[in-house]
């Protein structure tokens with residue numbers, strides 16, 4: 249794998265250039281667990297938009313898999329045989345970022361001992377993934393917009409424009425609309441990047457992925473550690489499902505890795521999962537005012553009495569969906585909402601004479 253390092257001495261890599269054999273062995277490159285209905289829907293959307301040349305903006309909390317999704321878009325695009333270049337815009341100092349992105353000529357600034365292509369040129373024929381795009385300084389945003397419009401870059405210290413053939417996928421964990429409203433992000437650039445918008449929901453909001461991901465990571469890490477098969481006990485599964493996962497998939501991966509190191513008898517138990525310093529889902533779930541459910545129920549029943557059947561059905565479906573959403577986060581709310589649905593159904597059956605009111 250080709251990796252570059254910071255010039256200030258910190259040896260954290262700033263870039264990964266995949267499509268190399270080395271990456272094929274990493275979890276990052278191969279993992280594709282998408283079981284929750286919301287993840288399945290996202291995959292469907294990716295299949296639709298990947299073959300186009302449109303720029304993509306991926307939004308999601310940290311660790312939700314933005315880079316993995318960007319790689320997936322690239323892999324399903326016509327550029328799959330070209331490079332995928334991942335750059336973390338937040339990793340550069342303002343003075344470095346311009347030459348890193350657009351390149352520079354020899355002598356363009358103190359320390360520029362030789363000419364160097366920037367990431368745009370490195371990604372030619374492929375995809376450039378700009379992570380943490382919200383961290384890009386305003387002065388560079390203007391230049392990036394120009395590059396995207398003109399489809400050419402001018403290296404620092406040069407006058408010659410170099411044509412580029414790059415698809416840009418940008419990612420952010422902040423709401424860029426808010427950054428635009430606050431004047432920190434250019435609106436024109438925002439629209440230029442957001443031709444396709446992919447939103448990655450937090451892991452807590454796609455609970456159907458939690459256990460499949462946990463099993464995937466158990467299997468992956470136990471093989472790396474040279475262990476035989478390792479199971480997940482019911483109490484561990486319960487704990488995994490109850491956790492809020494503020495660090496999303498990355499946090500889950502690390503928790504499973506650690507649990508494997510301390511587990512015994514080839515079973516991962518609840519006590520092996522060290523999640524205590526993080527909030528539990530139930531504690532973070534916002535709860536509705538105590539009588540909100542009752543008020544809702546009364547309003548729905550009134551609508552029903554007025555015979556506004558179509559509207560009523562729509563709302564009923566909404567209640568069911570909300571109940572499903574709540575059932576992993578706040579069981580009291582879920583139970584109330586399911587109770588409302590039951591009462592509505594009962595009222596309907598009574599009204600249609602299908603059951604007796606006294607039953």
Ligand SMILES: Nc1ncnc2c1ncn2[C@@H]1O[C@H](COP(=O)(O)OP(=O)(O)OP(=O)(O)O)[C@@H](O)[C@H]1O
Pocket residue numbers: 275276277279280281282308309310311312313314315316317379421461464497498501
């Ligand atoms: N669907 C998935 N299946 C399996 N593993 C996944 C999935 N999505 C993400 N991961 C893993 O979770 C980890 C975090 O993913 P990734 O780096 O893509 O997240 P991110 O949103 O880009 O994070 P950040 O915002 O911090 O840059 C990686 O190890 C990745 O391989």
